[in-house]
Amino acid sequence: MTTLVPQARPGHTGDTGSITIVDPRSGEIVGSVDEADRDEVGYAVDRARQAFPGWSATAPAERGTALHRLADALVGAADELAALNERETGKLLGDSLGGVMAGASTLRQYAELGPVHRGTSLLGNRDAADWTTPEPYGVVAVVTPWNDPVAVACGLIGAALVMGNTVVHKPSERCPHLGVRFGELLEAALPSGVFQTVSGGGQVGSLLTEQDGVDVVAHVGSSVTGRKIARVAALTGAHVVRENGGNDALIVDADVDPVWAAEQAALGSFANAGQICTSVERIFVHRDIADEFLDALVAETKRWNDAGRLGPLVDRRLRDEVDAQVRAALDAGATALVGGQVPDGAGSWYPATVLTGCRPSMEIMTEETFGPVAPVSVVDSFDAAIEAAVNDRYGLAATVLTGSLVHANRAARDLPVGTVKINAAFGGAPGGAAQPRKDSGSGFGYGPELLDEMSLTKVVHQGVPVLRKAVS
The missing domain is CATH 3.40.309.10 (Aldehyde Dehydrogenase; Chain A, domain 2)
Known part of the structure; x- marks a missing residue:
């Protein structure tokens, strides 16, 4: 598979600043991460757009194998990622480790579900054939929260990738070191340009979701941000999947x-x-x-x-x-x-x-x-x-x-x-996918149905040709 990417990565212009994170347990400084600027966000989307033809032409089984590689990479770095999560968000270490392992498990689920995702046959004339087939959208912008950063991101990213889309991910600005390391692991296991990370806060998220080259925006986060994304998508034409606030x-x-x-x-x-x-x-x-x-x-x-x-x-x-x-x-x-x-x-x-x-x-x-x-x-x-x-x-x-x-x-x-x-505050069978209502969002954010959100349905009708008569 050949992946075409731009030749020159733009330098950071410094027009968006940096994020400094404080350990919520102790108040000690964890470190700082530069926010992506407009040129870097545009470059990432352009690079994903150019990588899309090669990735979408890759056999679904091969894309599934790639997701297994991603899961292996997360498991290998689970302790490191969990420790970063604990330092940046205060999430208990055991819960943080559980989130990493849940994310790896989700990637493996989509690695198996993606290749067997199918269209349907339609009942038409007996001498014709009619069917539907799913096709990838293109570039998916994934914007994820800090409260379960690895598990949530893996669901949206895994479903997007296995269906043949390329992904630009903006992790939460409240855990940017984790987001950068998570991105490094995924990017190293995939063809160039198929997955990228841009770091930053709301301004960077706006820059990403406003890009004309973005075909889908998948967002988990606040209802305020979700409404902004929906309004922008009405102008850009991007398909939006969002799980937002609840009460x-x-x-x-x-x-x-x-x-x-x-x-x-x-x-x-x-x-x-x-x-x-x-x-x-x-x-x-x-x-x-x-x-x-x-x-x-x-x-x-x-x-x-x-x-x-x-x-x-x-x-x-x-x-x-x-x-x-x-x-x-x-x-x-x-x-x-x-x-x-x-x-x-x-x-x-x-x-x-x-x-x-x-x-x-x-x-x-x-x-x-x-x-x-x-x-x-x-x-x-x-x-x-x-x-x-x-x-x-x-x-x-x-x-x-x-x-x-x-x-x-x-x-x-x-x-x-x-x-x-x-009769249970938490729990439920795996694969459950619901559509939130009202200010809580729209679309299937989990389960096998998320594969439908990450793909377009094409209907094919194949009739019988009239052949040219043989010349004697």
Whole structure:
């Protein structure tokens, strides 16, 4: 396979600055990374565009083999990547290592799914043939977050590459050293120009997604950024896949064990210090078990704080945002049963926090809180809980804890979200792919369906020719 690339890489002009990262555990400086400038972003897209014909002509099985090489490279550097993740984002080392291994596993899944991805045969005239076939778009811009940086990136990148697209990746500016090292590993295992990394913050992301040579933008991150990308894509014509913010509700029905429900609520609210897109953001508990549930949730929350199960928030800017939401709720009449105060000392730590007396109008209930906060509202019925959960501008996921099959089925039917989890805050079979709703995004971001998002469908009709008569 021949890959054509431009001959000269532009020099860094310095018009976008650099990013300095502070370890959120200690406040110590990790280092600095230069942001890509306009010329570097344009060069990367142009290089990917020129590499596309050769990569898209590569046999799908060979592209799958290349993804296995990428997975091998990640596994070989797993400890290094996990350590970088811990230093830059504060994610616990075990969780960071798990994210790297999950990313490698996702690459292997797409390595196998890609070559067997198929079109369909169509029923036409008996003397003709009709079928559909998937084809790659071209250049895919992948913009990914910091809260699970390797696992999330591998899904979007793997699906794009195995379908024959080339990729320009902008990792989060909150973990740029990890992003650069991750990119080095992938770029070294692929033909020149097929995969590239550009480092930087929102300005660099805008430069990338505004490029006319970008055919698809795949974004996981905030709803604000997602909306900007969608508006730009309306002008450039790029196909957009985005999973954005969430304000996920947890409904606790009257018939469940309150201690178990509290454990599920704590896990959903506090895992990764609450820095997960599908974290529990709003809790609606039936009045009949509210007191027992709150007592158990307070006890469970104290265990999370005392056992060191929380890492810090990614930086002090995020901690200030979380604390401001908590302060506003307390000023509006909520009560902090546990936590709710910024601790002394270095880093960007914040305790697992339980708020009660939360009303629907409070910002803590209407906006995503990317931190370890469990805001609780007591409701009089399951109907009231459903009504409150539905009243939201996001539509990512929701969780229902109930022993009633009727209530479970109603929740699955009526909650306007991409994923409904019944009797489990996290979990699910592999390959699940949902379409988020409203401000939470659009398109399939995971699973086999992501291969459809990364490809165009062509319909072929083959009729019977009329042949030239032989000349005697």
